[in-house]
Amino acid sequence: MPEPQRQASLSAPRREFFRRTAALGAVALGAGQSGTAVADDPDALQVPAWTRQPGEPVLWRPYGLPSEHEKHVIRRSRSPGVLPGAASSMTPLQDLFGIITPTGLVFERHHAGIPKIDPAQHRLVIHGLARNPRIFTMDDLVRFPSVSRIHFLECSGNTATEWSRPASANVQLSHGLLSCCEWTGVPLAVLLEEAGIRPQARWILAEGADGAAMSRSIPVSKALDDALVVYAQNGERLRPEHGYPLRLFLPGFEGNMSIKWLRRLKIGDAPFQTREETSKYTDVLPDGSARQFTFLMEAKSVITAPSPGQVLQGKGFHEITGLAWTGSGRVRRVDVSVDGGAHWHEARLEAPVLHRALTRFRLGWQWDGGPAVLQSRVTDETGFVQPTRSQLVAARGLNSLYHFNAIQSWRVSTDGSLSNVHA
Ligand SMILES: Nc1nc2c(c(=O)[nH]1)N[C@H]1C(S)=C(S)[C@@H](COP(=O)(O)O)O[C@H]1N2
Ligand SMILES: [Mo]
Secondary structure, eight states, rough: OOOOOGSSSOOOHHHHHHHHHTOOOTTTTTTSSSOOOOGGOOOGGGGGGGSSOOOOOSSSSOOOOGGGGGGOOOOSSSSOOSSSTHHHEBBGGOOOSSSSOGGGGSSSSEEEEEOOTTTOEEEEEEEEEEEEEEEEEHHHHTTTTOEEEEEEOTTTTTGGSSSSSSOSHHHHHHHHHHHEEEEEEEEEEHHHHHHBBOOOOOOEEEEEEEEOEEEEEEEHHHHHOOEEEEETTTEEEGGGGGGGTOOEEEEEBBBGGSSSSSEEEEEEOOOOOOOTTTTSEEEETTTTTOOOOOOOOOOOEEEESSTTTBOOSSEEEEEEEEEEEEEEEEEEEEESSSSSSSSEOOEOOOOOTTSOOOOEEEEEEEOSOOOOOEEEEEETTTBBBOOOOHOOOOOOOHHHOOOOOOOOOEOOOOOBEEEEEEE
């Protein structure tokens, strides 16, 4: 579709559209147009009460917490869940900035609750097709050369509510099974070398120490590539809900495979066909057959602000911002539409744009007060373009639950409110 700017003669609706979107990409309001003139509010220069006395002492809270005015920024669940131990909580993407998810807001997904593990008693066993089957304590593991890397983690069930209707009320409930942290641990390749992996090894069973004994088969190629055995997250030891004291982390693969509370790695020559890769975590296609081992989280993006639940405070300048990511590597570009996908405008990608990490995008927009439908569309470095919902449904049908990565649409109404729609 040609850009409206490039058209020689503009039809009346085209001209109207051009008037409405010409200001996309604008960086701000004109000088002196936002806030209040100082002359109109002289009281603002008075010294406030909290400046007239000392504040709370140092070590008031030995472990810091957000301001009491930010209490609404919390993890939430779609429904309370019949079995609270087999449930998930979701990241409040609409209230976050940058690309790093604060640890206390990282979504949780547990199949049998959070085990209470004594790190002194925890062991990681590596056995099977190994010349030197090994048992490691936490102290043993932390002695190995380690790396710290920033990666996203997405549950393949993320956005599963959106297949047939726009069912989630906001971006936390539609896209909140998503986080991005700095992970520190030992490359799995280093541990496999220590255990003496045999040449016929093709798959590795990873098993958790939780009540679900969560188990998945990991291809050896991934294990030797960028898999990590992780003990720290965002600079501190893992939190209990994210796998304390040890988890597997597979960058760009579906979250389920990053086994938390990791206790065992068994090296084999074939996949182990665990419950989680047979009855669950497969994708039923239109013909009734099931795709198995769909590990990669393909390119996806979403606008986090403005998004449903937020209300645009008047027409004029608004920055559209969101997150884009791809299990295939780096994000190459993000385009934003304000008219439901009729026209696209390239957004600014904020550095750093990291491998298999969330990438923040931004685009200035002058809202004229009329109805609009906001969308974002990512292209990754392999050239993969995020599909529309109809393209995805045409390829996958409506039997699938996992791996929904279609373009998301937020409708802006004239009162400034936003809602989840299928455009
Ligand atoms: N042992 C174990 N590992 C597990 C799970 C689990 O229930 N038990 N849940 C998996 C799923 S489905 C996801 S999406 C991620 C979630 O990781 P998080 O809770 O740290 O966000 O952990 C995975 N690893
Ligand atoms: Mo998951």
